[in-house]
Amino acid sequence: MYRWPKILQNLWLLIPILSFQCYPSPLFDCWLFDLPRFLICKAEKVWKHCLKKPAMGVISSSSSSSPSSSSSSPSLSSSPCTLATPSPWDLVKRHLKHFVAVSCLCLLLVSVRTITFQNKNWQDFKPVEKYGLALCAVLYFLQHLVLLSLPFFVFNFLGLVFLNSFSPRPKLHRSPLLGPFLCFRVVTRGLFPKLVNENVKQNLQTCNKVGLQNYIIEVVTDIPINLENFHRSREIVVPKDYKTKTGALFKARALQYALEPEVDILSPGDWIVHLDEETILTEESVIGVMNFAVSGEHSFGQGVITYGCGQIVNWITTLADSIRVGIDYGCLRFCLGVLHKPFFSWKGSFIVADAEAEKLVSFDHGVEGSLAEDCFFACVAYSRGYSFGIVEGVMHEKSTFTLLDFVYQRRRWMLGILQTALSKNIPFLYKVGPILMTLAAWALPFNLLALVLGFIWPLPTSPIMTNVFCFVGCVVIYLFLLGTVRTFSIEQQGLVKFCVIIPATLACALIGGILENVSSIMVFWPPKASTNPQSFYVVDKRVVKNKNFTKLL
Secondary structure: OOOHHHHHHHHHHHHHHHHHHHOOOOHHHHHHHHHHHHHHHHHHHHHHHHHOOOOOOOOOOOOOOOHHHHHHOOOHHHOOOOOOOOOHHHHHHHHHHHHHHHHHHHHHHHHHHHHHHOOOOOOOOOHHHHHOHHHHHHHHHHHHHHHHHHHHHHHHHHHHHHOOOOOOOOOOOOOHHHOOOEEEEEEEOOOOHHHHHHHHHHHHHHHHHHOOOOEEEEEEEOOOOOOOOOOOEEEEEOOOOOOOOOOOOHHHHHHHHHOOOOOOOOOOOOEEEEEOOOOEOOHHHHHHHHHHHHHOOOOEEEEEEEOEOOOOOOHHHHHHOHHHHHHHHHHHHHHHHHHOOOOOOOOOOOEEEEHHHHHHHOOOOOHHHOOOHHHHHHHHHHHOOOOEEEEEEEEEOEOOOOHHHHHHHHHHHHHHHHHHHHOOOOOHHHOHHHHHHHHHHHHHHHHHHHHHHHHHOOOOOOHHHHHHHHHHHHHHHHHHHHHHHHHOOHHHHOHHHHHHHHHHHHHHHHHHHHHHHHHHHHHHOOEOOOOOHHHOOOOOOOEEEOOOOEEEO
């Protein structure tokens, strides 16, 4: 989907930052002087692209056949999800939105950097004489721990700048009647049967709206949920005495059982789409899955997930999860869409996998690959040379309903990524990302401590470290805001409510950061990796709607 030549076309967006580095004094004069030229150059490229003959909005497999054969073949034109080719104005608006978004990021970076460097004069300040050598060493050590998270945010920055997050609505590349067989696989403990049944029913309706014919929705569960007799659905109950060869547990055990020869019904050329029990499909995501499977360019792929769909139960956790949406548009799209490698892992839902490739990689990786089976699976597939890509469209999920669930969810993720980083079964070069993520998670409490101590014992920092602080802080803020903007819209929330949500995101980001520090302390101080079933924390996301209120079951 993405290629480096297309990426390099957007290098002009970095010129405001580069010009600032070269001419730090006349900051705004230089930036405003070059801005019209950037706009003209970009508008010229977009307009030339718009003047090209548009591709057909419908691609029929029988387009090269005779008229008689095409009349009898299934056509996409009758599908309710056939999407017209975007108009030139739509393309212009999409590029304009990307330009405004990147300009806001650059302006945020430049503004924070300017304010930071003009904040205080440290020329006559001697920290060693004032605080002592030991305290200065500790303070400077804490300051430099932010470098552990720098690579992750650099990848996010590259994805945000070089890739347009305002993608057009996808259109089918082939008739759904002629596409490969898709298996939408939901894995659950079976604790919430009503939730699973409702979501399966809704997802079946979405697939039917797109016009899919070759598909099935499988529910793999530890406890029977008595799945309703939906057409194109199947319930797989994992036996209590089932054990994998390496002793995999939890979700990995259930996923591996579904791949066993006596259970699996998939053939070479079929595809698996992994969903969580609360995942809601959209028509765009189903089209994106179909296009990804039809292309066959990559063995594995993943798309964007938002967490503000439907009834919002807890606004704090929902807005705190906005950064996950921003990371999908930044780091995930850059790693999978440009590098085609899961350098910083991926999520456990909205995974599209070639069935044969998944069987070869498998989920049977012992206890160490059970808490974060998605991360471990990605690293193993990466080490075996499989290619990864981005899937178009967006799926919807819900954030945790309580702050305690938020803490334990992050705790499980950190512990699972830690086990992946420490695994001897994955070569070092293929788990650099999880190692960096583990070190950054370990340093979270120290970063917060450094921030607090910085107000008590302020210290001068080198220009390099000041730039690092500004860069990381601005990218974090931007990821939160971008995630909120892409999750909520003015049309959906109204102008007044939308204007309230934006600043509220920053407050919830602070709360989320504190909660993640709590999770980090629970994992690393001291680390306690347990194979007890209670270690795999299951979040309850069932909602009952009453006349006057919404309550949790």
